[in-house]
Amino acid sequence: MPGPRIHVDPASFDPWKIQAVTHALSDHPLLQIDALVELGRRQQERKLVRTHSAAATAGTSFADAPLLHPNARDAVTTLADIEKANAWMSLLNVQADPIYRRLIDEVLDEVRPIVDRRDPGMCYRAGWIFVSSPRTVTPFHLDHEHNFILQIRGRKRLYTWDPFDRVVVSERAQELFHDQHSRELVVWDEAWRPRARAFDLAPGLGGYMPSTTPHLVENGDGPSITMSFTYYTDATRQRELLYRGNAALRRLGLEPRPVGSSPGHDRVKHTVLAGYTSARNAIRRVLGRTIRENSQPYAPA
Known part of the structure; x- marks a missing residue:
């Protein structure tokens, strides 16, 4: 029986450490350009395509890149001519497509036993496919999910920074991101490049x-x-709740203790926040209001 298609060393895997992996997906038929053109057609109908031109730089606002540097072509035209399109394109939340959801489940099910040993509670599964023209840039940013990022075709350099490096992304920026999904305070500085761990992906x-x-x-x-x-775990959901709690305390004029500085304090705070959130959500359900939820099996598209 073939092994997992993402190759991770079980002995060294640490859910909070950046690390290199290898994989066996480069020749998968669903990840070749003809299949992606058809997926792009379906994702465009679902409004699950994000794109910008090659004019974006490391310092471009990630949130605003599609508006600041628009790509005038549609998904099908861009993908079919990606070598000359001068564009960056992301097919978002491809778990919304039944064919690609099966691929996501197959791959994550294979690696889950390794992940669960250190980081149980895998949920909120999602897939993202990035197709880009030569010399395009994905602007500096961060995301909520744990992420296995795999190179299928071509070469690129991936720069990463320790998620606990508060010089690169401050505690306040983390709070704002977790609380409001705002990257307003996540701002690029060229001086940070030497602090990065770079991966030359092929x-x-x-x-x-x-x-x-x-x-x-x-x-x-x-x-x-x-x-x-990508996926969430029990730990990522707990961490998000702690940051949202700290953001609320800061709005009250308090100076909260940074997340992670005291595990005991975090445990107590999380217990209180989880109880409050559960009670509030119960009331919102009765009132028919929207609930912020991040424990379902798949991320909503």
Whole structure:
């Protein structure tokens, strides 16, 4: 029986450490350009495509890049001519597509036994496929999810920073991101490049990035296809709740203790916050209001 398609060393895997991985997905038929053109057609109908032109830089606002540097082509045209399109494109939340959801489940089910030993509670699964023209840049940013990022075609350099480096992303920036999904305070500074761990990715190579790992990507001289398999765990959900709690305390004029500075304090705070959140959500359900939820099996599209 073949082994997992993401190759992770069980002995050294640490859910909060950036690390290199290898994989066996480069030749998968669903990740070749013809299949991605068809997926792009379906994702565009679902409004699950994000794109910008090659004019974006490391310092471009990640949130605003599609508005600041628009790509005038639609998904199908861009993907079919990606070598000359001068564009960056992400097919978002591909778990919304039944065919690709099966792929996500197959791959994450294979690696889950390794993950669960140190980081149980895998949920909120999602997939993201990045197709980019030569020399395009993914601006500096961070994401909520744990991320296995795998290079399928072409070459690129992935710069990553320790998710606990508060010089690169401050505690206040973390609070704002977890509380409001705002990257307003996540701002690029060229002086940070020497602090990065860089991965030169080629087909068969990849990386594991823990939740809120700051990163940017610079594409090589050819077109690139990359896929990310992402998920939450019990620990990422607990950490998000702690940061949201600290953000609320700061709005009251208090100076909260940084998350992670005292595990005992964090445990007590999380117990209180979890109880409060559960009670509030019960009331919101009765009133028919929207509930912020991050424990379902798949991320909502």
